[in-house]
Amino acid sequence: MATILHRIKAYLYDNVLTKDNPNDFTARTTSERSLNVQQICQAAVSRGGADISASSMEHATELFLKEMGCQLCDGFSVNTGYFTASTTIRGVFDSPSETFNKDKHSIIFQFNQGEKLRAEIPNIEVNILGVADSSAVILQVTDVKSGSVNDLLTPGKNLKIAGSKIKVAGEDPSVGVFFVDAATQARTKVETSDIVTNNPSELIVVIPALEAGTYHLEVVTQFTESSMLKQPRTASLDKQLTVA
16 A cells, blocks of 8 residues: 555536536645745755755756756757656648748647656545535636647637636626736736637636736636625636746
């Protein structure tokens, strides 16, 4: 029997991503926060497994990640043991002579679990905390242009947002779909006319003309299945989205 070394907590949500069973659920892990390189290096030292300082480890890690990015941009695949990474071209080429067109094709980087990380799965205990409350939730977003899930944003193109109780409704000025700059916290609102589909379990919006950077997605709404809420509530995607 595997030794339990790690624990993950999760809540259950209505599964709006499949239509075959209206009564099934999907589990969503609860994350206290997102850790950056510095915090991980500090944890490695405090846990007692590192034989160098946190600052030295952070410096070496940043150098490694920078070089890994360069190699990926040159078309090499990477296998760290903990994850694999590769460069992929998305889009259709209509003839053997067609060249790459940035308006039609896109480049994305794909990351997948490696053997070392996969070997840790038997050591993880999952604690289901029950069915989450009835608040609005964003479960997944898809950048239609690139096909990227919970990752890339293509300004001017459609973003498909799947969730529960996310229909944009209500008269409060704060209601809407927002892209929040992770660095500056500046909020860019999607124009009402750019909300293409507005359903409780799915939104399709046109991504605003965002600058390169990372963003948080928020949907603020007063929608409920009965009467409108007096106060708006906010659903946030627990992943950062990137404009290259």
